[in-house]
Amino acid sequence: MTIAAVARQYGLTPDTLRYYERIGLIPPVGRTPSGIRNYREDDCQWIEFIKCMRLAGLPVEVLAEYVRLCRLGDDTLSQRKQLLKEQRNKLVERIADMQETLRRLDIKLEHYDQFTIPGRSDDTP
Amino acid sequence: MTIAAVARQYGLTPDTLRYYERIGLIPPVGRTPSGIRNYREDDCQWIEFIKCMRLAGLPVEVLAEYVRLCRLGDDTLSQRKQLLKEQRNKLVERIADMQETLRRLDIKLEHYDQFTIPGRSDDTP
DNA sequence: GCTTGACTTGGAGTGAACTCCAATGTTTAT
DNA sequence: ATAAACATTGGAGTTCACTCCAAGTCAAGC
Numbered sequence: 001m002t003i004a005a006v007a008r009q010y011g012l013t014p015d016t017l018r019y020y021e022r023i024g025l026i027p028p029v030g031r032t033p034s035g036i037r038n039y040r041e042d043d044c045q046w047i048e049f050i051k052c053m054r055l056a057g058l059p060v061e062v063l064a065e066y067v068r069l070c071r072l073g074d075d076t077l078s079q080r081k082q083l084l085k086e087q088r089n090k091l092v093e094r095i096a097d098m099q100e101t102l103r104r105l106d107i108k109l110e111h112y113d114q115f116t117i118p119g120r121s122d123d124t125p
Numbered sequence: 126m127t128i129a130a131v132a133r134q135y136g137l138t139p140d141t142l143r144y145y146e147r148i149g150l151i152p153p154v155g156r157t158p159s160g161i162r163n164y165r166e167d168d169c170q171w172i173e174f175i176k177c178m179r180l181a182g183l184p185v186e187v188l189a190e191y192v193r194l195c196r197l198g199d200d201t202l203s204q205r206k207q208l209l210k211e212q213r214n215k216l217v218e219r220i221a222d223m224q225e226t227l228r229r230l231d232i233k234l235e236h237y238d239q240f241t242i243p244g245r246s247d248d249t250p
Numbered sequence: 251g252c253t254t255g256a257c258t259t260g261g262a263g264t265g266a267a268c269t270c271c272a273a274t275g276t277t278t279a280t
Numbered sequence: 281a282t283a284a285a286c287a288t289t290g291g292a293g294t295t296c297a298c299t300c301c302a303a304g305t306c307a308a309g310c
Binding site: 161 | 270
């Protein structure tokens with residue numbers, strides 16, 4: 001799979017994929033004899049995983065460290081687990097913050113409803 | 126209330142508060158005769174609101190626009206409502222993304238448990 | 251075999267959101 | 281009344297995460 005195809009498949013750009021590889025956010029990708037990246041199944045797995053984690057806001061630095069540990073083999077299992085656990089806990093906190101904000105926005109919107117002419121609005125046809 | 130006191134109260138820095146005011150993320154704060162900011166109750170309300178929204182990732186540009194609309198009076202009620210509704214919907218999406226990621230992290234962690242010596246770990250004493 | 255388009259690298263540039271600094275003015279405590 | 285601590289401004293610097301570019305290489309179609 002070429003870089004363009006992978007980029008299309010995951011909604012990233014080739015530049016982003018090269019960047020991710022450069023900083024170790026995904027392991028090095030194999031090349032054709034002429035030096036062109038040839039993405040295999042498990043490269044795609046990594047990309048999908050990283051994309052998901054990035055979407056949730058995990059820092060690239062932390063993810064790069066995770067990838068580094070994975071590449072060091074089984075000796076790093078507990079370090080990896082620790083790293084993921086930390087990120088998990090931060091994520092839970094951030095979700096809670098966002099849910100609190102959501103609650104506030106909903107209250108504010110309800111409040112606005114009282115002052116806005118109750119008729120058709122843009123996303124409730 | 127001085128800028129330092131407000132900063133302490135909300136876990137921000139004076140620099141951030143000045144920055145927020147400069148870019149219109151909070152309405153202009155009243156001054157003492159000598160030009161020093163004197164935060165009143167409703168300045169603090171704004172700061173608390175903005176802090177909550179920023180914590181959830183709403184862009185400063187959008188929040189500044191919201192503040193601008195608020196300061197223009199009742200004519201902007203429906204625009205404000207529209208703005209908040211959009212941000213609310215994006216927030217819901219982001220929360221969903223993060224919950225999906227959380228689910229994956231939990232699965233991964235469970236998986237790690239199978240390979241890690243089940244003994245005391247750092248945060249489950 | 252030559253054009254067209256995709257790929258390569260290294261490095262520079264961008265945008266968002268702060269964060270820091272210097273120079274200067276003000277308040278407070280001794 | 282003077283030092284220390286805190287305030288002001290304008291503007292420069294930082295961090296994060298990309299994103300773009302130039303100069304060159306490679307592959308596919310005609």
